[in-house]
Amino acid sequence: MSQTSKAQIALFLSLTVFTTGQSFLLVVLPPLGRRLGFSDLHIGGILSLSALLIMASAPAWGYLSERIGRRPVLLAALAGAMLGSVGFGAIVHFRLSGTLSVFLALVLIAVVRAAQTLVTSGILPAAQAYMADVTPPAQRANGMATLGVAIGVGAILGAALAWRVAGANPVMAFAIIAILAAVALSSILWLAKEPIRAASTAISDTRLPLGRIWPFLAITLASISAYSILQQVTALRLQDTLGFTIEESISRGGAALMATALAMIVVQACAVRVFGWTSARLLGVGAITAVIAMLICTLVTTYSAIFATLILLGIGLGLMLTGNLASLSLWTGGGAQGKAAGVNVLAQGLGQAIGPIAGASLHRISPEAPFSAATVLLAIACLVAISAWRSAAANQL
Template sequence: MKMARIRFSIFFSVFVAMVGLMIIAPVMPPLIRELGLSETHSGLIISLGSIAMAAMAPVWGNWSDTKGRKYIILIGFVGMFASYILFTATMYAGLRHLISGGLLVVLLVVARTMVGLFIPAVPSSAQAYMADVTDEKGRSAGMALIGAANGLGLVLGPAIAGAFALIDLIWPLYVGALLPLIAFVVALMLIPTQKSIIREKAPKVRPFQKGVRLYLFVGLATMISIVTLQVIGGFYFQDQLSLTTRETARMVSFGLMLSGVAMIVTQGLQMKRSKLQPKTLILTGSLLLIISMALFLFVISPLSFYVAFFLFGIGTGLMMPGFMTGSSLAVAREQQGSVAGLVASVQGVSAVIAPLLSTILYQLDKHIPFAVVAAFVLLMAMTLLTVKNEPSPSLSVTELGVKESQ
């Protein structure tokens, strides 16, 4: 019963954090135009938030090792609430012409950056908590639960925004401010308080540390693939199929929903059958992702694109728990928060790199972004195949140091 309570509270916490990240995206362009600002301002606001997310994720992960997982999760939700209140109030004041110009832009940048600063506190601490309460055999199922929460937030975040935007464009922001409060209460009531993991100062996990860097590479390939499809998919399908704007929006929305459902179902099955090792999950997912890219590139029809979306969802649904589990098993117990922070940081880095790179490549040739994604994933898979399986340090830092010195 206790484990079921923990799993639900961790799932809900990660889900709310992802919804908080995604709920802004659909209404940001129309809100920016309502405020009389430009697309450049929108890009600046979103990019700085992503940079803040990438920078702070490892910090929150390290703090969860020393301060405790639950404490950092709660701080994350308080910070998200305060950030959304500032962001929503600024938007409201701008729409009512109470503030404008440079002050409006600065306040929006500050508020969106604050959202980026606090959101990674939740997934990094949640991943580390899941590592604390699962053994090596159950780690893959635990990480699949977190991946499913990410996937569900990825799908429902824009859907929630679209539904409440029917009332008014600013209503999704009200929901974005309310959800962290609900999640705070759930986490406070249901997540058991644990003592901090670190009893002696453990070495920080470095991004290029042996055993970790490969799984961060996998995470980067996975997240860049997801963001690239989200960013340039609409342009590509409209150009390839000669669709109207409305037809494009309908197709992309349904395709991304299909992909998200496939991702969630795949991870749900993984939770029940957790026998597959991280390497197997990643390689199987990579193969399906590459096939989906080939379908996008070489078979030009709506049906083939929907099949590609579905395969893409299954592929990423396998790769996400694969790199999360692999990175978790690659470090000692006292370093789970540190490595979880690096995994969360990968998402922020991808959100910075992929939109800029994919749009530049698309202007050169519409096929290049998907080809680059396929090549990048293939390179990652080949690298993974050449690396021998290493024993996972499921020991404390002290025990691990003694073992390595023998």
């Protein structure tokens, strides 16, 4: 096995574990927060605050990865993921046992989440830049699809933990995530050497071509905002509209989001390679599919219909996000991959900040309101994607 293949395996595992923790928190914290005595807005505020911290720190990590290398940033991020999960498990355990008050538990969760976010925000820009370092332009979409598959697998595992473990034993679920993070950290240590370009190149003075890449950053912002709204309120919609209990809403909400992530994985792992589409076409077709699915999901009124439309949404997002990430990398060019990845994560962080607080606020109006907002955001992303598709066709990218 080549060194590049070993490194890609380590990257795949690291992003999978990171996304497992992120997905688990987004699915579980809203209903678990109620069990711990927190309000929906408290949890939405914590998740939004952590997303804002991603915005502040991810570009710095992207720049730092250009200076000290991708590997040290990945190691630090995985260590933060492991320690943060241990902290969450301890807080939940002591709150459920009555040792911690509601206020103290809320403060500790906010602090641990903030610290974890500041450290782990480096993993996405470092992984994306690493992949750009080791894949030629012709293989860039496939390389970014590999990262997308890892993110999808992590989303499935996070939702599966919520579905099968967290309802009955949330502390055990956090322990599992901490163990997985330790395994991923070991894989980077043993399998991933520093890419030659990053190791041998001094700080790049290449400026970001923001005039060219802004559409892809806007698509990231809109699509992640919509998806984080969905993750925030799906379980709450099942509880408040369909009358599910807290445990049922966690379980069935986790199952639906797991199916969404599975659809994304299948598309990224198979369809992207089978179709052989350009990154621009992946982006355009995926955006159109995603907005149609989200519109239907807003209107349906049964769990089975919600479940089915979320699968269609996963197909659209799988195409859309892969095409967008590859397009961003290709339009950035050489010399600024880490910086572009950091700014893209900033856009993701802003989307993750908007999603939870917007979802919690709109849910107070009606359970369907957050889904309507997500539809509007995806429609905006669709329009920008079509424009970028036409521009790419004109430039033959």
